Amino acid sequence: MAETGKKNRQFRAEVRKVLNILTHSLYTNREIFLRELISNASDALDKLRFRANRSEQPSGGDMPLEIRITIDKDNKTFTIADTGVGMTADELAENLGTIAKSGSEEFLANLQSETAAGAAAGDAEKPDASNIVGRFGIGFYSVFMVADKVEVISTPAFGEERGAAVWSSDGLGAYSIKSAGSDAPARGTVVKAHIKDDAVEFLEKFRVESAVRNHSAFMPFPIFLDGERINPEPALWREPKFFIKKEQYEAFYKALTYxxxxxxxxxxxxVDAPVQFNALLYIPDSKQDFFGVDRDFWGIDLYARRVLIQRRNKELIPEYLAFFKGVTDTEDLPLNISRETLQENVLLRKINQVIVKQVLGHLEKMEKDNRETYLRFWRLHGKIFKLGYNDFPNRERVSALLRFNSSALDDDEALTSLAEYMSRAPAEQKTFWYVSAPNREAVCLNPHMEIFRKKGIEVLYLFEPVDEFVMEGLGKYKEWDFKPVENATDDALAAFDDRKDASQASQQASAPLSGEEQEDFDKLLAKMKEILNDKVKEVRVSRRLDDSPSVLVSPDGAMASSMEKLLKVMHKDDTLPVKVLEVNQNHPLLRGMLKIFKADPEDAMLALMTQGLFDTSLLLDGYAREPQALASRVNALLKETAALYADGRAIPR
Incomplete structure (x- = not known):
């Protein structure tokens, strides 16, 4: 039973207000009007070429397919003309007099119907109209952002009635159509915009050229501005790559990146599956400071059917591939009505996944086929590429491409992969050991390295702050753990024998302590803890030192000192960490301190030396919060040493 009193009604629109919204609220950048007019002209040319390829005969068959822009400063007019399919008076009324009526959308719909009918009849040929840009039927009205009057003069290229007509409007809700005079084009459409006083910038050649290069530089047809072509570069990414020369790639790169x-x-x-797109990606031959001034200047330019949608889109590539420059073009991009922003990013995520897969495959091939080229790439861009440790789906592939300097390499510039490290390791080793330092010289002075040199265990050198986060983030590679050398426990390297040359070179000057001496040394350790008080958690004998007298060690399970320093800087924390002070009881300095302790446990020199050991250990650990106090203590030690040397005083044996 029908609802009583129900009556369907049509929505109504206030045309003047709708036009005002279209021209003043839809677009954020006024130069977009030029992009829209060029896109319409390109569509008209594509339609003509498509129909001509289907054996239809257009008028003016010898006319070139092109777009021409002319500027008349005196009369304040901006004109854009194409030699495309053109429109009759009825088509002008239908397409321009009906808001949101898209001739291109209708053209594609008809084409789809024809294709479906052809497929049903056994004709599998699918016409290519992928260059058609228009969809919404509102782009033309953006011209009223800069013009207070617009005339469209058009001569159709097909059909029995090919008379030219003029459509004219002030963009305030009304338009007129009349027959064109002698100034009508032989074929195609001419849009003449009478520029507003506040938009005269678009009567400057440099301004128009800049707008064309920004948004429409890669249209498939030549664009002329006052007789000079301003889009000489083709959309190289859409060309068959087998026919593109190296010089063309290089010229395009220089034009794109300057x-x-x-x-x-x-x-x-x-790429056709799982998503359709074309991309041209370059690896620059120079370093970029993505941790500094270039922090935000990365991303891939995003195009939709050769029309620029967004510069430096950061969703197309992950941050660890930020060094890549280039463009991506897809026909399936879901845009909002203004074509300035994206409706959703599902498609971009799919493109991102494909790009990452292809790039990693490309780098793997480079690493396999040309090691020197890959090492050159790493020196240029490895610092940012290391951030790939955060890419969980591709972590294994990224890890295999990482490179580090190590103790097994003699050259400061030499690099090794994790797989090469594993191939050199003893059979029983299942850990990647690493140490953080500013350079190799600093590594050589690191007391934590002594046991590794003694055992002949290779250590990876981390020279960049980001390396610490890489190791922490990776956690494992092929079931091997990553551990800092300072976290090596007493039994961590017990299974590995000492190197023969290391055992011969180790200190033999100090004889082993007797039982009584060992008891005294334990008391010395307690005294040192008393002197240092809460500056250290414990003072104990070290099993890792061979040449150095002392070292600071993080409590069991704590993070590495270099990572701790980074976090303290990030949190603006300048307090000194409380660690364990390990001492080498076979070192001559500790043996001398033992003698002083046995002679007089309260000797002031013992306190100075204990504090001196702690100070030097702090310095080696990268901490020097009180340099003035440190200098004072060093001077006191030097004073006592000079007095002992000058007076010839002897310590009782």
Whole structure:
């Protein structure tokens, strides 16, 4: 039973207000009007080429397919003309007089119907109209952002009635159509915009050229501005890569990035599944400071059917591939009505996944086929690539591509992979050992390295602050753990024999302590803990030292000192950590302190020396919070030493 009194009604719109919204609220950048007019002209040319390829005969068959822009400053007019399919008076009324009526959308719908009918009849040929840009039917009205009057003069290229007509409007809700005079084009459409006083910038050649290069530089047809072509570069990413020369890739890269140097490498992608897109990605031949001034200047330019949608889109590639420069173009991008922003990013995530997979495959091939080229790439961009440890789905692949300096390499510039490290390790080793330091010289002075040199265990050198986070983030690689050398417990290396040359070179000057001496040494350790008080958690005998007198060690299970320092800086914490002071009881300095302790446990020199050991251990650990106090204690020690040497005083034996 029908609802009583129900009556369907049509929505109504206030045309003047709708036009005002379209021209003043939809777009955020006024130069977009030029992108929209060029896109419409390109669509008209594509439609004509498509129909001509289907044996239809357009008027003016010898006319070139092109777009021409002319500027008349005196009359304040901006004109854009194409030699495309053109429109009749009825089509002008239908397409321009009906808001949101898209001729391109209708063209594609008709084409789809024809294709379906052809497939049903056994014709499997699918026409290519992928260059058609228009969809919403509102882009044309953006011209009223800069114009207070617009005239569209059009001559159709097909059909029996090919008379030219003029559509005219002030963008306030009304328009007129009349027959064109002698100034009508032989074929195609001319849009003449009478520029507003507050938009005269678009009567400047440099301004128009800049807008075209920003948004429409890669349209498939030549664009002329006052007779000069301003889009000479083709959309190289859409060309078959087998026919593109190296010089073309380099020229495109320089035009895209303004980089004077040729790129180090190029990756040309044409993908159909699981998502359709084309991409041209370059590896620059120079370093970039992504941890400094270049922090926000990365991303891939995003195009939709050759029309620029967004510069430096950061969703297309992960941050660890930020060094790549290039473009991505897809026909399936879901845009909002203004084509300035994206409706959703599901498609971009899919493109991102494909790009990452392709890039990692490309780098793996480079690493396998040309080691020197890969090492050059690593020195340029390895610092940022290391951030790939955060890419959980690809962590194994990223880990295999990482490179480090290590104790097994003699050259400061030499690098090793994790797989190469594993191949050199003893059979029973299942840990990647690493140490953080500013350079190799600092590593050589690190007391924690002594036991590893003695055992002949290779250690990876981490010279960049980010390396600590890489190791912490990776956790494992092929079931091997990552551990800092300072976290090596007493029994961690017990299973490995000492190197023969290391055992011969180790200190033999100090004889082993007797039982009574060992008891005295234990008392010395207690005295040292008393002197240092709460500055250290414990003072104990070290099993890791061979040449150095002392070292600070993090309590069991604590983080490495270098990571601890980074976190303290991040949290603006300048307090000194409380660690364990380990001492080498066979070192001459500790044996001398033992003699002093046995002679007089309260000797002031013993306190100075204990504090001196702690100070030097702090310095080696990277802490020097009180340099003035440290200098004072060093001077006191020097004073006592000078007095002993000058007076010839002897310590009782």
């Amino acid at each position: 980089d004077a140097k040729a790129p180090m490498d190029v990756l040309h992608l044409s």
